[in-house]
Amino acid sequence: MTPDEFRKAGHELIELIADYREQVADMPVRSSAAVGEVLRQMPESAPIEAEPASNVIKDVENLLLPHLTHWQHPSFHAYFPANAELSSVLGDLLSSGLGQLGLNWQSSPPLTEVEQVTCDWLRQALGLSVDWQGVIQDTASTATLVALLCAREKSTGFAQMSDGVRTCGELVVYSSQQAHSSIMKASLLAGFGQNSVRACAVNADFSIDVHALAEMIEQDLAAGRKPCAIVGCTGTTAITAMDDIEQLAQLAEIYNCWLHVDGAMAGSAMILPEMRHLWQGVEQADSIVINPHKWLGTVFDCSVYYVRDVEHLVRVMSTNPSYLQTSADGQAPNYRDWGIPLGRRFRAMKLWWLLRCEGVSGLQQRLRRDIDNARWLAQQIEQAEHWRLIAPVALQTVCIIHEPPHITTAEQLDNHTQSWCEAINSSGEAMLTPATITENDGETRWMVRVSIGALKTERLHIEHLWQVLQKSVAGQL
Template identity: 40%
Template sequence: MNNQDFRKHAHELVDWIADYMENVREYPVRSQVKPGDIAAQIADIPPVAGESFESIFSDFQNVIMPGITHWQHPRFFAYFPANSTPESQLAEMLISALGVNGMLWETSPAATELEEKTMKWLGQMVGIPNNWSGVIQDTASSATFCAILAAREKATNFHTNKSGLYQQAPLKFYVTREAHSSIEKAMKMAGLGSEHIHFVATTDDHSMDTKALEQAIQKDRSKGFVPAGIIACIGATGMGAIDPLEQIGNVAREEGLYLHVDAAWAGSALILEEYQHLMKGIEHADSFVFNPHKWMGIQFDCSAHFVRDKETLIRTLTIMPEYLKSNQGVTDYRDWGIQLGRRMRALKVWFVLRGQGTEQIQQRIRQHIQWAEKLAETINNTEGFELITQPRFALFTFRALSNSGDDDNTESNELNDALIKAVNDDGFTYLTRTVINGQSVIRWSIGHTNCTWEDVESSWEKVKEKASKLQ
């Protein structure tokens, strides 16, 4: 493709993208295809000769688009959002065109220094101490993996990277059952084993019981284990559980454990003054992560990872072959994460924060929280439904009630599993499920950039309609 054709087709794509964002409500939220439908329409061998852009884009529209679940749909209430905004999309175009690999300062000084500045901005917005440092990872899963590696090295006096775990007493990490599955994966990848996760008991509101945490640490020490780290949650995935950061931080410092705080989704809400109290005790933590790509309108992928002591993270991850030695006295972000190659993600943070400002982002998040509270109250007052967990930020859970009033939840669980399937198969809206105290329940997470109250209300009407045919 020559530059003239590129210019022509690029303009066509911008028009298509603008039309897509304007008309995305016309699509079913979740893809309606069956497994194998897309693959059956794609050739088994690559083409020998190049094809025209017109042919390729036609197949994109006719083959690929039916298999897309529309994360940018305003009635997407499943999982957590992965939001896009015009400012972020424009930045992604430039990132793509520049093709920067920001592994070292000298491979693009602007990429490194912009990342340092925008991470300071994000830290100020959510309440990270000024003396902390930050890095943009791809996702919170990577940040959590880095935190567990850093905790492993700190607990073994940095011997594990050199000598392995062969002569090391088993390490223990402490979380609740509400913590994200990425922690178990990180424990496996770090060579620590998922069996060495100690699941701490929770209180009635599903937050970590700090008394139980202290007892677990002492019990493991008495058995010859080495307690190494704690992962606390602010807004856990299932139903938004919030661990008491200050109390856990005190335990971590007294016991000498590394404390990582996972606020992947809810961290964005910490830019609201009314939620800043949840950061009380952050000075006792060692690292903190949240995903601006979930609720701030900064394009996926973009995870903000903050550390109290950057040298611990760098020492854990640094490898220094001759071909990577560069200027001294500058930040080389290749030492801060798993990957050597790094995209220039800071550009989209810069575009969005400058284009929208903190006030606009705060207003949007606050509105989503208000809508969740309003809808939860409506559901709680609707016959045939029950609110299971109150809104945590903009997430709550509920279930439909069976007419028989079964005691063991079997019939109610089957009803709610059938309901979530019926709702999602319809395509009008998209919700997900979880299990709380043996009950199959439905999660409702509000957070899309272009969502309106009408989108919320009409989706609730659809849920009631589907439930009436099943109850």
């Protein structure tokens, strides 16, 4: 493709994206595609002869767009909000268009320095002290893996440089029963082994039970095991529970454990000074991960990993082959030594565009709007007969259950929950996520998560959702 062909097709594509965003609210939220429906309409092999870009654009319009699940729909309340702001889309486009690759500072000085600047701007916006330095990873899963590798190496006095962990005794990682699956995955990949990963019991508000955690640690110590890392969560995935980071920090200090804070989803809310009490104590942690590619509005993928001890991080992660050495080494960060991949995208560009074009106050306003909307819905649920909030509403996720009196068994209730949720999702009116939760009575039951925070979601959409919820349980959808 020549630059001139790129210009022409690029203009068309930008128009297509802008039209899509303007019209998305008129489409059914969830895709009704059958498995393989898109696949079957595509040729089995790549074209031998070049096609004009206009052919590809036609297929995007006719084959892909009609089958999308619309994450940017104002009634998208599934999973979590993501990929939203068009300013960030422009940054992403530019990042690819400039064709930059970060291997060391020299390979693209702006790639490194924009990353330094944006991570620091975000640090300030989050109210974190100057003790923290950030680096962009692809996802929170990777950042947590990096954190646990750093924890392992701290506990073992850099066993990776000698015999590895096999002579270091049994190292243990602690998190809560509500922790994201990425904590287990990272623990396994970092070599801890499933038997050495503890899922601690939770309190009534689903935060980690710190007393139970302390007991667990004592038992491990008594059995000759070595507590290594505690992963606390600021905003668990299912219900946005908030672990008490301050208390976890105290335990981490007593037992000499690494403290990693998983703020993948709710970390974005810390740009609101009034929400920072939710991660009180975070300054005592060793590492934090926040996903600007979720609620903050940056396009995927952009996870910022903050650490206090960069020297330790680099010691764990660095390799220094001769062909990557330059005269700038030591004067500027080589971000390849702050994470796993060598080659790095210009990911900071999309965060830079977001922060500049939306401004911190614009982002704050949007998040506050979403929190208000979540509180409004929570109020309706609390006041309505037979509806129940299944967990406190800390931010923008509202977890609900409908318990009509004619339903008497747990199985019937689960069927009812899944069926009204599916009725909504297949109607295209809104999209919600069903999930299980173990409540304080010890019963594990299905509930429905309403995640509020798509860019275009206003109060009127939440009012509409409340109507849709009531219709669905009455069998009127």
